[in-house]
Every structure is written in C-alpha cells, then in structure tokens.
Amino acid sequence: MDLDIVFLGTSGSVPTARRGLAGTLVRRGGDRILVDCGEGTQRQLLRSSVGLVELQEIFLTHYHADHYLGLPGMLKTFALRGRELPLTVYGPPGLKDLFGVLRRIFGKLTYDVELRELRPGEALERGDHRIFAFAVEHGVTSNGYCLIEEPRPGRFDVETARKLGLPQGPLFGRLQAGETVELPGGGSVAPEQVLGPPRAGRKIVLAGDTRPGREVLEAARDADVLVHEATFASEEGARAEETLHATAAGAAELAKAAGVKMLALTHLSNRYFGPEIAREARAVFAETVVPRDFDIIDVRFPERGGPRLVKGGALGKREEADSHGGDGSGGDGGGPRGGRGDSDDPELGRHPVGARAGGRAPSDAAR
Amino acid sequence: MDLDIVFLGTSGSVPTARRGLAGTLVRRGGDRILVDCGEGTQRQLLRSSVGLVELQEIFLTHYHADHYLGLPGMLKTFALRGRELPLTVYGPPGLKDLFGVLRRIFGKLTYDVELRELRPGEALERGDHRIFAFAVEHGVTSNGYCLIEEPRPGRFDVETARKLGLPQGPLFGRLQAGETVELPGGGSVAPEQVLGPPRAGRKIVLAGDTRPGREVLEAARDADVLVHEATFASEEGARAEETLHATAAGAAELAKAAGVKMLALTHLSNRYFGPEIAREARAVFAETVVPRDFDIIDVRFPERGGPRLVKGGALGKREEADSHGGDGSGGDGGGPRGGRGDSDDPELGRHPVGARAGGRAPSDAAR
Numbered sequence: 001m002d003l004d005i006v007f008l009g010t011s012g013s014v015p016t017a018r019r020g021l022a023g024t025l026v027r028r029g030g031d032r033i034l035v036d037c038g039e040g041t042q043r044q045l046l047r048s049s050v051g052l053v054e055l056q057e058i059f060l061t062h063y064h065a066d067h068y069l070g071l072p073g074m075l076k077t078f079a080l081r082g083r084e085l086p087l088t089v090y091g092p093p094g095l096k097d098l099f100g101v102l103r104r105i106f107g108k109l110t111y112d113v114e115l116r117e118l119r120p121g122e123a124l125e126r127g128d129h130r131i132f133a134f135a136v137e138h139g140v141t142s143n144g145y146c147l148i149e150e151p152r153p154g155r156f157d158v159e160t161a162r163k164l165g166l167p168q169g170p171l172f173g174r175l176q177a178g179e180t181v182e183l184p185g186g187g188s189v190a191p192e193q194v195l196g197p198p199r200a201g202r203k204i205v206l207a208g209d210t211r212p213g214r215e216v217l218e219a220a221r222d223a224d225v226l227v228h229e230a231t232f233a234s235e236e237g238a239r240a241e242e243t244l245h246a247t248a249a250g251a252a253e254l255a256k257a258a259g260v261k262m263l264a265l266t267h268l269s270n271r272y273f274g275p276e277i278a279r280e281a282r283a284v285f286a287e288t289v290v291p292r293d294f295d296i297i298d299v300r301f302p303e304r305g306g307p308r309l310v311k312g313g314a315l316g317k318r319e320e321a322d323s324h325g326g327d328g329s330g331g332d333g334g335g336p337r338g339g340r341g342d343s344d345d346p347e348l349g350r351h352p353v354g355a356r357a358g359g360r361a362p363s364d365a366a367r
Numbered sequence: 368m369d370l371d372i373v374f375l376g377t378s379g380s381v382p383t384a385r386r387g388l389a390g391t392l393v394r395r396g397g398d399r400i401l402v403d404c405g406e407g408t409q410r411q412l413l414r415s416s417v418g419l420v421e422l423q424e425i426f427l428t429h430y431h432a433d434h435y436l437g438l439p440g441m442l443k444t445f446a447l448r449g450r451e452l453p454l455t456v457y458g459p460p461g462l463k464d465l466f467g468v469l470r471r472i473f474g475k476l477t478y479d480v481e482l483r484e485l486r487p488g489e490a491l492e493r494g495d496h497r498i499f500a501f502a503v504e505h506g507v508t509s510n511g512y513c514l515i516e517e518p519r520p521g522r523f524d525v526e527t528a529r530k531l532g533l534p535q536g537p538l539f540g541r542l543q544a545g546e547t548v549e550l551p552g553g554g555s556v557a558p559e560q561v562l563g564p565p566r567a568g569r570k571i572v573l574a575g576d577t578r579p580g581r582e583v584l585e586a587a588r589d590a591d592v593l594v595h596e597a598t599f600a601s602e603e604g605a606r607a608e609e610t611l612h613a614t615a616a617g618a619a620e621l622a623k624a625a626g627v628k629m630l631a632l633t634h635l636s637n638r639y640f641g642p643e644i645a646r647e648a649r650a651v652f653a654e655t656v657v658p659r660d661f662d663i664i665d666v667r668f669p670e671r672g673g674p675r676l677v678k679g680g681a682l683g684k685r686e687e688a689d690s691h692g693g694d695g696s697g698g699d700g701g702g703p704r705g706g707r708g709d710s711d712d713p714e715l716g717r718h719p720v721g722a723r724a725g726g727r728a729p730s731d732a733a734r
Contacts, residue, residue, distance in 0.1 A: 014444045015410040017683055021440075039440040040407040043382040065472055069440050073388075073406040076432050077381045104468045105432055316384055 003028045003149075003202055003299040005225060005264070006314045007291040008044040009036075012209075012231045012245070012267035013066050020044050020293050021066045022267060024206060024227065026147060028129070034058045035145060035206050041070035042077055048294055048314040054083060059131075060091035061208025062142035063098050072106040079109040086112040090124075092133070092141040093117045118143060120215070129201065134219040136210030139244045144208050146219050149201025153178065153191075161194045202299055205260075209267060211244045212254040220258040224299050225307050228255065229267035230277050230290075236269075248277040252284035262307040263288045264297055370395045370516075370569055370666040372592060372631070373681045374658040375411040376403075379576075379598045379612070379634035380433050387411050387660055388433045389634060391573060391594065393514060395496070401425045402512060402573050408437035409444055415661055415681040421450055426498075427458035428575025429509035430465050439472040446476040453479040457491075459500070459508040460484045485510060487582070496568065501586040503577030506611045511575050513586050516568025520545065520558075528561045569666050572627075576634060578611045579621040587625035591666050592674050595622065596634035597644050597657075603636075615644040619651035629674040630655045631664055 004027050009020030021038025025045075034041070034055050045052045052074075060068055071089075078087070089095065095117045120143060123132035128150050133143040153176050161172065166189060171181045180190045203223040207216045210229065220226045231245035240247045246254075248265060255263035263285055265277055274290040281288040289309040291297065296313030300306055371394050376387030388405025392412075401408070401422050412419045419441075427435055438456075445454070456462065462484045485491075487510060490499035495517050500510040520543050528539065533556060538548045547557045570590040574583045577596065587593045598612035607614045613621075615632060622630035630652055632644055641657040648655040656676040658664065663680030667673055 013447055015413060017410070017414045020410065039437070040410055043384070043387065043407055046382060046384045065440060065443050069436075069472070070406070073432060073436050080380055101468060101471045105436070 001029045003204070004310075004313075005204060005206075005227065005297040005299065006048065006050060007264075007266065007293060007295050007297075008041055008048065008314075009038050010266045010268060010291055010293055012229065012269055014270050015040065016270045018292065019268065019270075021070070022061075023070065024266070025050060026204065026206075028147070032056070033131075033147075036061055036067045036208070037070040037074060038066050039069040039073075042074040044293065047316050049316050050314055052077065054078065054085050056085065056087060058087065058089045059143075059145050060089065060095065061136075061144065061206070062092060062138060062140050063094055064140065064209065067209070068098065068102075072102045075102075075109060075113065076106045078111065079106070083109075083111045086114060088114045088116060090116045090118050090133075092143045093119065094141050135213075135215040136207055137213035137215075137244055138209045138211070142208055142210065144206060144210065144216055144219060146203065146205045146223075148203040151198040151201055154196030154198050157194050157196065161189070164189050164193065166194070200302075202301065204299060209245065211240065212246050212250040217254055217258050220254065220260055223258065223260045224302075225262045225264060225297055226255050226258065226260040227264045227266060230265035230281065231267050231269050233272060233276055233280050248280040248288075249284055252281035252288055255288070256285045261287065261302075262297065262309075264309075265290045368396045370571070371677075371680075372571060372594065372664040372666065373415065373417060374631075374633065374660060374662050374664075375408055375415065375681075376405050377633045377635060377658055377660055379596065379636055380431075381637055382407065383637045385640075385659070386635065386637075388437070390437065391633070392417060393571065393573075395514070399423070400498075400514075403428055403434045403575070404437040404441060405433050406436040406440075409441040411660065414683050416683050417681055419444065421445065421452050423452065423454060425454065425456045426510075426512050427456065427462065428503075428511065428573070429459060429505060429507050430461055431507070431576065434576070435465065435469075439469045442469075442476060442480065443473045445478065446473070450476075450478045453481060455481045455483060457483045457485050457500075459510045460486065461508050499586075502580075502582040503574055504580035504582075504611055505576045505578070509575055509577065511573060511577065511583055511586060513570065513572045513590075515570040518565040518568055521563030521565050524561050524563065528556070531556050531560065533561070567669075569668065571666060576612065578607065579613050579617040584621050584625050587621065587627055590625065590627045591669075592629045592631060592664055593622050593625065593627040594631045594633060597632035597648065598634050598636050600639060600643055600647050615647040615655075616651055619648035619655055622655070623652045628654065628669075629664065629676075631676075632657045 006025040008023035008025060011019035011021055015021050020040045022036040023038055023041035023044060024035045026033040026035065032053055032055055037058055042052055095115050099115055118133040120133050120135035123130045129147060131145060131147050133145055136142045136144045156176050165183050165185060167184060174181050175189065175191050175194055178191050180188055182188050204225045205220045205223045206227045210216055228251040229246050230248040230251045232240040232247045234247045234249045237247050251265060252263060265281055265288060268277055278288060278290040291309060294312055294315045296310040298308050298310050373392040375390035375392060378386035378388055382388050387407045389403040390405055390408035390411060391402045393400040393402065399420055399422055404425055409419055462482050466482055485500040487500050487502035490497045496514060498512060498514050500512055503509045503511045523543050532550050532552060534551065541548050542558050542561055545558050547555055549555050571592045572587045572590045573594045577583055595618040596613050597615040597618045599607040599614045601614045601616045604614050618632055619630060632648060632655060635644060645655060645657040658676060661679055661682045663677040665675050665677050
C-alpha cells in the first residue's frame with residue numbers, strides 16, 4: 001500500500017515567497033489526511049499535482065493562527081462547490097471554541113463538519129492502522145500525531161509450501177491471512193509453517209510545533225519518518241527555548257535518540273532557506289531532509305528501500321518550472337538573506353531522488 | 368508623480384493555481400494603498416517585486432470572506448516583525464463588527480489599527496487628490512473606491528514668460544504654483560499669463576464586486592482606469608444577475624458608457640482563464656485588459672501615453688520564470704478546462720507592454 005507525505009507548506013509563523021504556511025498531506029492508499037491548514041493551503045493544493053480534493057479528515061496540531069487560518073477559506077470553497085460529503089476535523093481540546101469563531105467567517109456550509117477533540121493518548125483505530133495523538137511541548141494545548149500500521153504477515157515461503165504439498169492457488173492466500181488449511185491429500189498446514197515472522201508496519205510521526213520533548217521521543221521511536229519542526233538554527237538556541245520551538249540540531253538529537261529512519265525538518269523561520277538547517281542537523285543525524293513545498297516523502301516498506309525524498313514530487317505542471325526547476329538558483333525573496341549557489345545546497349545528490357513528476361527538461365519548463 | 372495599480376489576486380470567490388484571491392495595490396508617489404485582502408495576499412506581496420511593505424492603509428470593499436481573509440494573517444505577520452507604525456483599515460459599515468471576530472484570531476498587535484467606516488459619498492481629502500467611496504450593487508453593504516487627482520496647473524509657456532521679461536529661475540516655479548510675481552524691472556506677471564488651462568488629474572476607480580450599476584457608471588465617468596469585476600462571461604448571464612456579479616460584456620458596456628480610457632477586468636470565476644473574458648469584453652469596448660496576478664497598470668498622464676498594461680511588471684525574481692515566462696503555455700490548473708495555446712491569447716501583442724521587470728532571457732529563467 002502506498003504511503004507518502006506531501007509537504008504543502010514548510011514555513012513557520014510567516015510565509016515567504018518560496019514557502020507557504022503549515023500544511024502536510026498524508027496519503028495512504030485512498031486516504032487523504034491533512035495535518036494543519038495554514039493560510040493559503042487550499043491554493044497550495046491547487047498548485048500541486050494533488051489538486052483541491054475533498055478531504056475527509058483534517059488534523060490540527062494546535063491553534064496558533066499560522067496552523068489553521070487556511071481552514072475557513074477552504075471550508076467555504078468546498079461549500080461553493082456544493083460539497084455534501086461530511087468532513088471531520090480533529091484537534092486538541094479547544095477545537096470547538098475555535099470553530100465558534102471560524103464559523104462566523106465561513107457561515108453556513110453545504111455539508112456537515114464534525115469536530116473531534118483528541119487528548120494525548122487517544123487513538124483512532126482503523127483496522128490495519130491507527131492514528132494516535134501525543135503530547136508535545138509548545139506551551140499551548142497541542143497534539144502531535146502518529147500513524148502506525150499494524151504488523152504485516154511474514155514473508156510467504158513458496159518453496160516450503162510446495163514441499164508440504166500445497167497447490168498454488170487460493171490456499172496460499174488463506175494461509176497468509178492467518179488461516180490453517182486442509183491439504184487436498186489429507187492433513188493440514190498452519191500459517192506458521194509457511195510464513196516468516198510478522199513484519200513491522202510503517203510508522204510516521206508529525207510532531208507539529210514543539211521543542212524536542214520526551215513524549216515526542218517516545219512517539220517517534222523507530223519511526224520510518226519523523227516530521228519535526230526546526231524553526232531555528234542553533235545560533236538562535238535561546239530564542240528557540242524561549243518560544244518552545246526546536247533548533248535543527250535539537251530535532252536531530254531527538255531523531256538520533258529515537259532511532260528513526262528519516263528526519264524531515266519543516267516550519268523554518270523566514271531567516272533560513274533550508275541548506276543551513278540541513279547542514280546543522282546532518283552533523284548530528286545524517287538521514288535528515290529539509291523538504292521544500294511540493295516535495296514528497298515516499299514511505300516505502302523497508303524491503304523496498306525505506307523512505308526517500310522526492311523533490312518536487314507534488315508539483316503541478318505550471319509550478320514545475322519555477323519551484324524546482326531553479327533549485328538553488330537564487331534566494332528566497334521573503335527572507336533577509338541573499339541568493340545562494342547550487343554548491344550551497346547539501347541536499348543535492350545526497351538522497352535517492354526520483355525524477356521530477358513531469359520529467360520536463362529545463363528548456364521545456366521555461367516556456 | 369507615478370501612479371500604478373498592482374494586481375495581486377485576480378480570482379473570484381475561490382483561488383486557482385494561477386490566480387490568487389482579491390487584492391489590488393495602488394501606488395501613488397510614496398503611498399501604498401491595498402484594496403481588499405483575500406487569503407494569501409501577504410504571500411502574493413512577498414512573491415512580488417513589491418515585497419510585504421508596511422502598508423499604512425487598507426480599503427475593504429465588502430465583507431465576503433474572499434475579500435478579507437488575508438487580513439488576520441497579514442496583521443499578525445506585521446506584529447511578529449515588531450511593527451509600530453499605525454495602520455488604518457477603511458470599509459463600509461460593518462467593519463467594526465468584522466474586526467470583533469478577526470481580533471479573536473490575530474490577538475494583540477504591536478501597533479494600533481484604526482478602523483474607519485466609510486459610507487458612499489464620504490471622501491478622504493488629501494491635498495493633491497482625494498479618495499471617495501461610492502455605492503455598488505452587490506446585495507451586501509459594499510463600497511467601490513475612486514482615487515481622483517486634483518487638476519494640475521496648465522502647461523508653462525516658457526517662450527511667453529521670456530517675452531514678458533521673466534528670468535529663468537525660481538519665479539517660474541512660483542508662477543506655476545499659482546502666485547503672481549514681481550518682475551525685476553518693475554511690473555508683475557500673473558499665472559494665467561504664462562500657464563495654459565489647468566490639466567485634468569488622473570482618476571482610477573476600483574468597483575469591487577458588483578453588477579454593472581448606475582453609481583459605478585457615475586463614479587467611473589472619464590476615468591483613466593476602471594477596475595471592474597467580470598466574474599462571468601455572458602453564457603452565465605443569469606447566474607451573474609442572480610449573484611449580483613458582472614459579465615465581461617456587462618462591464619464593458621458600462622466602461623463604454625462611462626468613457627473610461629482603460630477597463631481592467633478581474634475577479635474571474637475559476638472556470639475562466641482570461642482570454643475568453645477579454646474577447647467578450649473587447650467586442651464591446653476595445654480598450655479592455657484582463658490582468659493576471661503580478662501584472663501592473665501604469666497610469667501615465669495622457670500626454671505621456673495614458674494607461675498601459677505591464678505584464679508581469681510586479682513579478683518577483685523567483686516568480687518570473689513561472690507566472691509569465693510561460694504565457695499561454697498551458698491551462699490554469701485550478702480550473703476545469705484544458706490548456707490553451709499562445710494563439711488563443713488575445714492580449715498578446717495588443718497592448719503596449721513594457722519589458723518584464725527583470726528582463727531575463729527564457730534560458731535564464733529556467734534555471
């Protein structure tokens with residue numbers, strides 16, 4: 001089953017020319033789960049290859065404006081399209097109060113919005129996976145979210161099955177599903193005779209805004225991907241502590257201690273472009289990426305290579321030329337610093353990066 | 368004195384991949400006046416060559432969410448930067464109620480926000496120009512806004528001045544300022560002896576959301592530029608009437624009747640890309656443009672050529688390649704229609720278009 005994380009907005013507190021405000025889409029099979037919805041998220045979706053799909057679930061990490069101001073406009077847009085499908089919004093306690101205010105903006109909708117407040121530790125059980133909320137340390141009521149898949153059946157040993165006299169066909173599937181089956185010639189085969197040990201499911205953790213905290217560490221243990229904020233670099237460590245945000249190094253220390261496979265840093269202050277955050281974190285934990293808007297992390301099963309960053313993997317056709325065709329060719333217009341050269345981008349060539357979605361040549365992209 | 372209109376968001380009701388929500392910046396000399404502030408306006412400013420400047424005045428036309436949802440985030444961003452400069456927000460009656468809601472989102476700011484409700488007919492007198500509110504027809508309390516410059520002194524006739532014995536120098540300026548001056552050799556010269564008839568100042572009109580209405584027509588009479596909505600094409604005339612919006616043809620009829628020099632159509636429904644709106648309007652009124660986001664109308668004095676559309680005139684460096692380097696190379700990802708070819712764009716080659724801001728070659732823009 002496909003599982004990926006689409007970065008729609010990777011700037012903290014204020015947008016920049018290059019980075020939108022918080023919004024991360026988790027896609028698993030046919031599920032589409034939006035985590036946070038900063039101002040402009042509906043347009044980021046429109047600009048992406050995802051499009052503004054009829055999301056059924058939105059999770060909010062906390063109620064700072066840069067994490068929810070995209071909601072009223074998006075809810076309104078859905079209504080203008082005549083949406084009838086219900087929507088559930090999850091968030092820490094305070095969600096209903098927030099909607100008391102937002103409702104005065106978006107008014108009457110054409111569909112139902114269910115509000116579900118989740119406390120740390122509460123889980124949504126969904127058969128083959130669950131999503132649970134955990135506590136973070138950001139000074140306001142906040143949740144991090146973890147999506148964890150149930151263990152998968154072990155590898156099916158076809159050779160052993162044949163030796164046991166099992167004919168290839170539906171019996172294989174029943175065994176893999178955990179059922180003991182009768183052999184056509186008499187006798188039976190139990191699943192453990194042909195299946196290896198159960199294989200772990202995948203685990204992704206989105207911590208939201210927080211300083212590196214004990215609960216995040218526990219939730220992130222052995223995760224395939226930890227999406228953690230890195231609002232600051234260590235040069236602003238005091239400010240990070242004061243505002244209960246993380247530095248790149250702090251998040252990397254946590255990722256290392258938790259033994260995650262990949263750390264993705266987001267929610268950058270507008271004074272950073274990404275490469276300096278990546279450099280600082282990688283000195284501590286090599287498997288760090290700093291996605292830009294419209295990057296994807298493809299969370300492959302370990303036997304298929306594990307998580308990988310796909311740069312520009314969610315770029316809409318019209319955005320390709322701009323947002324990633326020019327990787328490293330200039331500065332972020334929204335920040336106070338100057339341009340940077342390609343050589344300054346430590347991400348280039350480091351990670352197994354898939355082809356850009358459309359595979360356009362630069363000359364094509366420039367039309 | 369420079370006067371121009373920067374289009375930051377030209378989509379109606381919902382954004383598209385290519386067009387943001389309502390936001391128009393009027394720049395006159397050092398003044399920066401934002402008219403409407405849809406979701407994402409702060410980022411559009413950041414993406415533009417203007418930057419997110421400390422606006423001192425914002426005018427709202429009405430309180431539909433697509434016209435003000437960018438305000439709380441922008442006000443918050445100013446506060447995070449420690450702004451101290453006061454801000455005045457103007458709007459029709461209801462502004463204080465609106466801010467009662469928005470204040471619960473943006474919280475405490477570092478600067479004062481003055482709210483000034485303007486009724487149709489109320490004017491702000493500003494020496495060499497004034498801004499007045501006028502009624503529109505949109506079914507909710509709404510204002511259109513008109514900026515009109517005082518007449519300028521007539522052309523100074525240097526030859527006549529010399530014949531009258533006036534030495535070149537400060538006396539010229541005093542005469543032009545309307546003062547009667549003494550001649551060095553005795554006698555005096557009155558302004559009317561050396562000045563031609565007063566020349567009209569410029570007039571720009573931003574109607575906001577409205578069906579083509581009588582008051583708009585009156586306000587727009589002989590305007591240099593009328594910025595009018597064209598949410599629909601005539602094929603959706605019934606819907607335009609029902610929702611109190613304008614069709615392209617309807618706005619063009621009004622512009623023609625008002626005798627404006629240039630009509631700029633904006634607030635397009637996401638089903639239109641621009642060229643079809645332009646075609647329809649130009650069949651009625653040739654001097655119509657349909658700006659895209661980051662286009663500018665340079666409102667030159669008549670003797671300098673009058674208003675002209677500068678395509679991509681406000682593009683930030685990083686946006687050039689994308690938004691206008693690819694004029695006509697594909698469809699608007701946010702709309703239901705397919706791509707369009709260059710030949711489909713009636714704007715190409717029609718209007719005197721200045722060089723793009725940065726003057727980059729396509730190969731350069733693709734980096």
